[in-house]
Amino acid sequence: MINNDTLTLYYYNDGLTDDERNHVESALRSDTNLAARYGALSRQLSGWNDPETPAAPPHLLARWHDSIDRAAQSENNAPEIEKTGPFQFFSFAWGGALAATLALGVALGMFFSGNDVIPIPDGIPVEVTQSTAVPASFTRGLQVHLRESQWELASLPAEASTDNAQLLMQIIEQNRMFERAAKQNNSPNVARLLRAFEPILMRLANEDIAPEDAEALRAQLAFELNVMLTKLARDPSKEAHTT
């Protein structure tokens, strides 16, 4: 008796030995009931086509395009940097690090000096200072995350390895949690800043990266994390105000 599970494998042309497949084929030729059963099964399976593809939200498309631009930007500056002398021994990595600084610098600048203008239902824009848009508990959590990331990056062995990559992926995951929390707390600048770290962390997680490149990127990240931590520690809570 050939059951439907075997017929399912026969349909997919996968998971049966040649003998098993030949056995099903000859049975289908000689057994009309089995052939009818297989016909019904195959009609159903072939009808289960790819469900309609929902469009990805525009902000996600923007994020993905942006991530490629950031990653490319961090590489494109390398040739100019190599010609500048003192940093030559860091070569490609310094190009990446300086470009990353630019991206992070812009994000940091927006975070610490800019305010978010949040539309409210009655259409009057409300300007909220960044520090009040972020609850104290979130800020504390963010500080812990940044400190831990800083410590973990400093402790990473120089040679790229699977362990390094896994640790970096964990940092990226944590980063994303805080990025989402920032978005939920109407703090797009914090989210943008955290997102700016991601292409650099992903490059560091790449097991093909040269030790000197990894070292340069780690040094840059450590510097940026330090700047952000210092600013967070200095920035007192402020009252939200409307304009």
Next chain:
Amino acid sequence: MVAVLKSLDSPTQAEFHEVIAARADRWYAACLRITRNPDLAEDAVQDALLSAWNKRHQFERSARLDTWIHRIAVNAALMLIRKAKPATWEPLESDVPDDTPTPDVVHAVDALNTDLAEALNQLTDIERVCFVLKHLEQWRLKEIAQELDTTVGTIKQALFRAVRKLRVSMADLRSE
């Protein structure tokens, strides 16, 4: 020299933007079907893009860039869902073949696409993932087993359960 030529032949930034514009919906949908979590699907596509960018020198021009990224995105989605719910992916040692005859539900196949999306939600994670990878992504059973770090037998059992459940669910949805 070969490495230099290879890097010159790597996909460009413009090509990445082009495939994102054309195919990111499909990558996202595939990841969403696997994870059932918009955040994880978003992250999977993001991981795939950055990983593909960092390894673009490994891309073979004989392949299609969008297909290559699609595969990386599906792998990323699998990795994320396994991390998010590790217990779901423990080896299913107790899985035994179920030879209970299933009803042969014969019905028209029109309008099944919408129903399938709904019916997929009624499967367990491993059943859904095995079905999606086998039926929609057309992976080999061996590849699925390797990716999920389990046996082909386990994958087969999950696939059988998925097909059985889907046949019943689809019949119910059609009769509603």
